[in-house]
Amino acid sequence: MEQDPKVKAAVEELVIANHILYDQNAVDGYGHISVRNPNNPNTFFLARSVAPSVVKVEDIMEFDMNGKALNGDTRVAYGERFIHSGILKNRPDINSVIHGHAAPILPYGLTGTTLKPVYHMSSFLGEGVPIFEIRNFAKPNPDTDMFISNMDLGNALSQTMGLQYFVLMRGHGYAAGADSIKKAVFRAVYAIQNASIQSEAMKMGQVQYLTPGEASISQETIEKTIGRPWQLWSERVKKLQ
Template sequence: MTRLYYVLLAAFMAAPLPAQTSNKELLEELSLAYRILARTGVVDAYGHVTVRNPANPNHYFMQRNLPPALSTPADLVEYDLDSQPVDPKAPQGFIERYIHGEIYRARPDVMAVVHFHAPDVIPFGVTGVPLRPIYHMAGFLGVGVPVFDVRATGVTDMLIRNPELGKALARTLSDKPVALLRGHGAVAVAESLHVVVGRSYYTMMNARLQAEALRLNPNPNYLTDEEAKRTAAQDGFERPWTLWKAEAGQK
């Protein structure tokens, strides 16, 4: 009896979790990421975060067309890399979802993407002043922050509303963690949801601090390349994630 119990237990433990069970936690975290980005001011009524499906790297999850602060797990939709919903009856999606699909296609290392319009980053996309790490929380910017100018593709409404524009943005991003979109916002990428949320928040804060420093002195004392490299890893932004999660009312 006891032996049979352990045999059954071992078989149960070895069995892979049903896809829905593993996705449930991921989708709860993604929905939480939407609400955290809204609470911290990285996104307002616009902006989005996605996560690649770990069970199928050719798919990603994104919220339906809804302000981020209102996100629930039931609002998340699965897309393929052409940014078409897996379920043809899925609710309407964000127009700019091609940002995410084309970055996932171009960057197999990327597991999560944020697109945001935080006002603080806008000046660095329109003045030629490069966004550079001004403090220790943004060392990841030390590898450089390219600027994507959608005007190079012709006259547009500024939105990344088709796969071609998504591909062009992914080419500008190249292997970097962050890129700016001229007159529009920014995109941040990372190997995890927690890191991409941290990078988005601290990109916004760095832009705010750098603009303030430039007002006091046109040549502020930036982090050196070596300092940026040493501070880039942080703690995977686990501490702020824990705080933000609690502030969002989650255990």
């Protein structure tokens, strides 16, 4: 692994992010997070195929924007690395991508009920989260294993995401993106919390969602403070090791 200071810092932060996502129930034994190479926007770093909670620096692999492992690395990679390559290739404003299967969020990809921001912490959800329907893109058979297992599906997922930062995958999970690892982790954690709150609120009556204006202003304010929860979460996982 290249030992450039910027790359070293990005990889170390990526390892911590894996542990935080597990600790915060944004991923479990499955799920992953990537980061764009700070020295080369056409490659990204992602762990080899291991559970997020046990990822170490030496587990990190480098890939091109077609999901091909670089540097002669022949270790087993995540089969769904194309989620990362698809979004990173098509969204130059995104530098980190997360994929997971958190249970609270899954119903919103199944029921026709849109996941929308119900409080300021999840304001990045905007006017509602799009849903990727793999049946519309799988060829030649619409029946699949639900995995984003090639670049065509990765590109299709990115197209469904559009200019937003979060996308649901029907019967599967979610993908979140941001311009930094810290912000991507923040978004994954609080999108899942939003799903839980929204589900509870809908049981009680009509839900008051954030207006587009409220969401935009709240996002600008709250995302200036993401270092605070990152400090909390990172110190917590370090103590757990």
